[in-house]
Amino acid sequence: MSAWLAYPVLFLLVAMQTSLMPELAVGPAHPQLVLTWVVCWAVVRGRGEALPWAVFAGLLLDLLSQQPFGAHLLALTAVAFLADLGHRVMRGSTVLFAAAATLTGSLLYGGILLLLLPGAQRLDLAGLFLSTIVPGAVYNLLLAFPLLFILRGLDRRFPVPVAPELW
């Protein structure tokens, strides 16, 4: 996808993440639209294309959150990188790949953010992980399927330009 289109989309996604998504929370399970979008884009496209999105979206989330600056950047970039690495073991942008990447990525993302919470050493991190991160991961898993469908459409609309890879 063209960067001219990608970044405004990410801007809107971050805005939605901080305004619309909390309204869609089911109990402790909060959907993470930006995370799922980035992971699914990594699944669909690979080739490290999701990483710039992760950096940009991570910075925006850091600007809009109350967590330590850099936490979202680190967590989102790490997740996108791991999802990209998933192409080494899973061929194609299958639903199973997307589901596994989303579930794993959500748990990793949540875990990193938990560890970077101010005063994390005084918190019941395991309890928080089980009560908020795991339900959120399940929610993200459900969210991944429609996003995967959308991103596959974008992938077809904006195909990867064929260029020789640098070795």
Place this chain on the structure above:
Amino acid sequence: MMRRGSQVRATSFLIVAAVVAFALLSLGGATRLAGARGFAAAVFAPFQGAFSSVGDGFRGFADGLNSIGSLERENTQLKQQVADLQKQLIAARTDLSANQQLKAMLDLRSSIGAQTVGAEVIARDPEGLSQGLTVRAGGGAQVKVGMAVLGQHGLVGRVVAVHGAICQVQLISDAQSPVSVMLASSHLPGTLQIVGGAMKLEMPSAPVNLKLNPGDVLVTSGLGGNFPKDIPVAEVVRYQYQAYGAVQEADATPLDSLDRLEYVQIDLDFVPDLGS
């Protein structure tokens, strides 16, 4: 499969991002970047406001869906309330009906100028073979056998047995309980009795070309000493003059609905001389 170039680029991004992230983290939280966050908040605010409105709509929809679950409980509660209110309504109607009956009975008592005591109908003849009631008279009432029993509009029977406050009443619809009556308008005498299950007025000494109209009221005549005089009893329903009949007959009906009596009053002033 990720190619080497992509992997290098991705790894580079990760390293750069991680370095930046740790650098930002090392700045010590939000305090030094408050300005940037304030600016970001201002930029995002319109979009967040718009999406938040959408979110409110979603929330309202979700709440609506969620409320469906609570609707069942609420529905059950409302049904219970409706049932309770229906009970109250029935009780109110019953009270109203009782009030109307008692008021009518008081009116009757005033019109005939008798001293009466109220009694509640507590039982009826179980087999319906005899037309009788069991009533519970007011405490301390000096009810005696033979006393007239009045309804809302007139005579309904007489006391045939007394067991403390409990009295057995023989209704005027009993075939064994004829009532001497007279036309309230002309004082022509007759007898009310049950013939073939229907109340008949028999007038053996009726004049030629006797005319009776539906609604003509019959009152007790006092003859025979069974009932006090001038108590309304029944009204004429149908009459056909029998030119060659020795006795003129008319269909009559009690002024009170004898099968719906709930309260009666017993005329304490009239004590028949049973010995005679």
